[in-house]
Amino acid sequence: MEFQTNPDIRFITNEAFEAKIKQIEIEMYHEQVLPKRIVAAAPESVSATGLVEVAGYNPGEGIRMDRKEQVIVDFGEHCVGRVSLAITSLGSPPDAPAKLRLSFGETPIEVIRSFDSYKGELSASWLQEELLTIDVLPETLELKRRFAFRYLKIEVVDTSPKYQINLKLSCTTESSADKAKMKQLDTDDQLLQEIDRVSQKTLMQCMQDVFEDGPKRDRRLWLGDLRLQALANYATFGANDLVKKCLYLFAAQTTNEGQVSANVFIEPRLIPDDTFLADYSLFFIDTLLDYYRETNDRETLTDLYTTAIAQLRVLEDNVLPTGEVSVPQGWWAFIDWNEPLEKQIAIQGIFIYSYKRLKELAAYMEDNKLVDELDDKIQTLEQYALTTYYNEEKGLFVDPASRQIAIPSQTWMVLSGVGDGELRRNVLENLLALDDEQIVGCNSPYMYHHYVEALLQEGFREEAVRIIKLYWGGMVENGADTFWEVYYPEDVTFSPYGDEMINSYCHAWSCTPCYLFRKYGIA
Template identity: 25%
Template structure:
């Protein structure tokens, strides 16, 4: 209906900047609704970067979904039920413009386009008659959440308007006490960065208000006297906002510390630091901290002291960098007098008129693009070397030209993360029963205890969640509510989200108030700290609007082993939490659509939910990266020009699997040209030995496989061979008969070359790689043998040998290091008929997660030390869908439900007991219905009951050595 629609609306914006950093901008327009109302009213909307839509004050939607700017997605809402007949109605939109590229957005410019369509045509459309205003109280200097994402938030509710979405006086642009102005038109539809507007191709996400399960701790805490967060990447290279590529730099931050008396002065780095730190030219006499945190301690006398902090990075992707100061005596900060330029000024914790820091440098900068992992270090400038050696800046007059102030938008001293990680004092308190009232909203609020210090309490949401944090409270003006979401706690241990600033800082106005964040987050626990409260704080509710892809509960699995049942449930929950407008790797750290991850996630989804729209959408997004790199990017749509060849090969495989799953030959015809283009691009990297030899991020597993970023990597060659073979089958479905034989032949040629050059006779195994200089890898890994089996590269004795290495891994070989790699391992075990080993490994690896209270699947295995970001972290992400393999394999192997024909017209039922007494469940079919299986064992006898739709051919296969009785029930599809 909306494809190719003609827009009368214009893209609009306000203010003086086209691409402001982290600006939240309000738009609104009112109109008269007929006395009889409107039976039909559809509102079409898109924005750069994200929007929240309100109709007469009611939230009507969020969007848009991620897309390439060449095909900007728009949403359409039926809003007739929200309109007020015979009255003035208001359409209001809050637009969050990022102002920089990240892993799910490419920088365009701030803009909104909206059109309300009624039965007789367009009722209103965005143009210069709309009112606009920056949202008062939102601080654009709020910290960057992570390199993959946009921004957290610092909100001063004393300035925040309460009724701007409903106030009918806005036509005069003076509503709600805001500085309204007329919007300006920036482009017509189809112009500007957004070359084409295309309708949303998946359902809207749901929102469900969920409350905490408990308040689990209460403490009186003290933060450092000063804490700040910096965007060093943009400070060092302002033009880096146009890409999400990492950069390298060498520079110093400088600040003057003015202490009233002799004291111990500590400089803290809550997210870690590697560079040198000097106070009056002297390095710290004592440092401490649990990795990656670092704290440098100085003994200082009364007076002013110059602090220099080396900020060197080989690759900085853009996460917030945190810095704090604390002392046992009062102190202030001021800008150092290092140059005759206007750098004077002071600060005691406010950046209203600037900040106390000066930048010295950068002495060198470089953007890292495709081969960032192998990038050489930056050259050292003589002045930089002298400063690093402790030479006083005052003795370097030529340094003056290198000194400059920091852009205040790239710095904030409202640093919730730093103040939560670095607590200079804590006192644990018993949690009063009355405080638990916030778990289920009650008529009476929970009153927080009055403390001399700050009051911190921790809220458990009961399980990992993904959505929008909200709260309602009563407080005095100026009270600060800091909220910090984390994924894991165990005893007294808190796993801080290093690399993710998952925080909100909310400065209260006076009285009762509520707030719902428009920023999507993932977490399980909320660390909430109330600061500077001059009167008792009454908390009425704290919650999360759980936002999910709309999914019916179609897949089921239960068996006689309660551990496997719980593992299946956390696999299902993980998959759901990682289904947003695409599959995402995790809802907390990244919210990024990693192309390779999505192949495995799609298979799990087929078995636990049966959704196909989201899979198709993910597959379609990948070719949009071709203009950035013909090999296709590994995460899309993204400003990071990064390629993992295996991720593109997984995409090719997933295209074929989708067509086979849905029996959609039309889709094969649509996607084939893009698959062919990528195949041809990669085939250009076949060397004179007939092997894929490419310089890129040659990743498969986090484990220390010998997988260099240049040369011949065996697992990569194997997957390219398989991708070509399956792409030939895709070409067949697409009616491209001449391409079928071409890619079959090329696959076989590569198969021959792999066997000729990558086989090791002594070990009777495939080596990991051949380095760029011709050295054959001395390492051998289980991973390479698993992929060799999976891709069917070997026959006869070689095949038997690599299978034996998979079933009994040799001592000293690199072992599997991630649940992602285990997915391929389980595929091989299933093909070898070893469901017993598959189930045992699931029990072992996922059972360890459950031992630590997991409610979702982890990114890494807790037993694999090489994967850990620090000695205390069991894993980075505690909710990562590339790890949800049990959701697929328990249904496919234990229930034994497998397709034998395209579109599931013919299905094999081949249950595998694997030592279980009974199992039951359901596997969704692509369109409608499901296949239900229930079996139980009595000795060597199996009783099997299967319920399936009429018209689906069933092929039964009994486990080896088992006799059985079978009952088949049929249902009819509508």
């Protein structure tokens, strides 16, 4: 996989925006969760559901363990929070320290396999592991680090032959979403109800001091995720100040040209990453527009309007006079985790989509000069897309060089409103008629969200619900209590990073069914 490094980039700080960020207070909500059972790996199992119960867990008794012993504790649900351990000794006075290794897993695979077997491309430091040495017993430890997990593997590395230990465990969860605001979907369809519940829980657990992409990994604010999280939040928890804070975080430090980073860190202070993705930068426009529509917050719109314009201006050199968006080599835009995908058509669609959203912002700001400028550019971009990419014989948008037909290409042309309604509906009908081997599909919930929304936008409700049930429902059937960063139904072990253990199994961009259900009246 590719990484961007741009060490020579210099960021400009907007101190007024940073001051506003400090004024936004985000309330945190907590809940205590206790273990539910002791589990063990099923024989020869390394699957996502490969654990079986071997004993219950009694909170009053805890877990008794010998030296060299290990157990896997199931908390019964995915948790994001701080873990505490009350450790006592049994038998003779403890004549040596107790050394414990704790391995946390969002899914069984992380506690069935040894972390030493990890072979992925991302840093192994993301794997959640703690080595504890306790010199004096009894002791109650509050682990400093926040963990995202359902399963906890405890290994007694050593004590001494003279004593055993007893452990009592609890987790205090953390979220800036009020769980009491979770809403049940009004439907008799139990699978849709469960998909909705899991999508809301996924969003809730990614709502921290910012909208994180994943509470295990990467634990930071990504613009592509924020756009979808904000939509889901408006439909459920209504924590709109969190959206506001995140918009200001991106705008508070930009490049000299005004471009926002693809993601930002907030600890130990606000630090923009040196990664830039064209589609993510453009989505700042859409995220601000959605926020204004939801809140009518004129002050924030006025503050951030210039930043929104800058995202288009900084990328304008890539728009040729013909209307073609020239795509550089390398990891310039995301679109999807999909190596075979030719991204040109999808990127063209995202530019058109973003120009239209900026036009709406300009109308709200009564910036008539920019509205007129954008009208001309939108017409040129759309005309190029129709004359160059639309294949009348197939009724689809086709890559002119490779002849590739891809779901992301059709999706972004439809979402951007290219052509009239009849053309867009025909595109989707023709796409749905093709066999899987004839097209390049989607690999991530992020891209599936956009595909499903394109179908719903054009009235393909039945097909959209079918895909939601197959895709998000497939994760539920594979044991998901929160939705995953990547799910490939033909291979549930698929990872864009080379090892499924590093995947995030509570990931923001997969949280949108709760938004889609409510916006499009699926109940």
